[in-house]
Amino acid sequence: MTSVPRKTCTIVGSNKGGVGKSMISLMQTMIYDNAGYPLKLVEIDNERKLSALLGSRVDLPLNAFVRISDTSRDRHAAESYYNKVYAMMTEADSLIDFGANVTTTFFEWYEQCEMGHFAAEDNISFRFVACTSPDEQAIASALAAIAAAEKALGPTAEYFVVLNDIIGQSGFAPYSENDQYRRVLELEAQGKIRVLRVDYCDSLLFEHGKAMHLTPVDIIKRADDVAAKAGLDAIAARVHRLKLMRWLSATQEAMNPLLMVYNFEPAGESDAA
Numbered sequence: 001m002t003s004v005p006r007k008t009c010t011i012v013g014s015n016k017g018g019v020g021k022s023m024i025s026l027m028q029t030m031i032y033d034n035a036g037y038p039l040k041l042v043e044i045d046n047e048r049k050l051s052a053l054l055g056s057r058v059d060l061p062l063n064a065f066v067r068i069s070d071t072s073r074d075r076h077a078a079e080s081y082y083n084k085v086y087a088m089m090t091e092a093d094s095l096i097d098f099g100a101n102v103t104t105t106f107f108e109w110y111e112q113c114e115m116g117h118f119a120a121e122d123n124i125s126f127r128f129v130a131c132t133s134p135d136e137q138a139i140a141s142a143l144a145a146i147a148a149a150e151k152a153l154g155p156t157a158e159y160f161v162v163l164n165d166i167i168g169q170s171g172f173a174p175y176s177e178n179d180q181y182r183r184v185l186e187l188e189a190q191g192k193i194r195v196l197r198v199d200y201c202d203s204l205l206f207e208h209g210k211a212m213h214l215t216p217v218d219i220i221k222r223a224d225d226v227a228a229k230a231g232l233d234a235i236a237a238r239v240h241r242l243k244l245m246r247w248l249s250a251t252q253e254a255m256n257p258l259l260m261v262y263n264f265e266p267a268g269e270s271d272a273a
Contacts, residue, residue: 004123009089010258011149012129013098013106016141019133020164020198022049025097026215027251028258029054032093040088044106045099052213060088064102082109090122103145107152116154126157129196129258132184133166139180146193159193160258168200196254203243204230216248 012025022045032039042060043050051058062085085106088094098106110116119126128149132142146159161184165171175181188195208230209219219226220241227237 004121006123006125007089007091007093008125008127009094009096010127010129011096011098011106012131013096013103013149014130014132014138014141014145015101015103016132016135016138017100018166019131019135019138019142020162020166021099021131022053022097024129024131024162024164024198024255025050025095026053027255028095029057030215030217031252031255031259032095033057038092040092040094042085042088042094042096043099044082044085044096044102047099049099050097053215060084064099065105079109079113082106086115086118089119089124103148107148110152116152126153127160127258128153128157129160129162131162131164133164134170134172134175136175136178136180139175139178139184143180143183146187160196161188161193162196162198164198165200168202171200194257196257198251198254199247201244201247201251203240203247204232205237205240206244206247216244220244220248 010028012021012028014021022043025041025043029039029041040059041050041054041057042062043058044062044064046064048061051061062082065081085096128146130142130145130149132138142161146161149157150159163172163184172181184193184195187193205219205223205226206216209216209222209226212226212229214222214226223237223241227234227240230240232240
């Protein structure tokens, strides 16, 4: 048995953009940080959406792909491009936020370089979280991402699909007869994946706060400023602040299964023991 401390690497991805991957990564980072538990945060995204929200809290911001000019000078540049990401995995629990179209290339690298061999040596376990919005293409992309992750990471990893209702109205209900959506529910029933359901946030403060690159917690703290930007009166500001707080609480509860990591202990519990 290895004596190397166990680490959990959570990868959040899908090749479809605009499905809320960065928000899901943000929420989990907030929960780790609030619990006082170490987490290395990696963002592989040309758009830097997570960095726009968290700034220097992102330990490693990385472009999605190696530059052609680099590969022309060094034929091993592509092969070693994600090595620094793996180095982060070896230090502590880690979370990797994929931008659009990163899932396929990352797992190709993982397989090509046989990183599973080293992950076993370094006692790293994996969880892959595919996000989808209420959209046929997004649901299909989430399933394809799960398949790519399972091929690379194998049966010992845990797999999740987040049904992220970023649209509101009917949510995922119109897709109840969609083959791809039914496949998600079938995999859930078989115990092959866990499905997390995140409801729509019907708060104008949330919508305007995102445009200001604020986290949900920062929006709550700066509710008056955000309300002024949104043109809300005092009562409306209170209403939409309450909506945001209730959504935040419900979303954190929905994501509780992602906190079931090795040796996770919220700050203060060890002192009380």
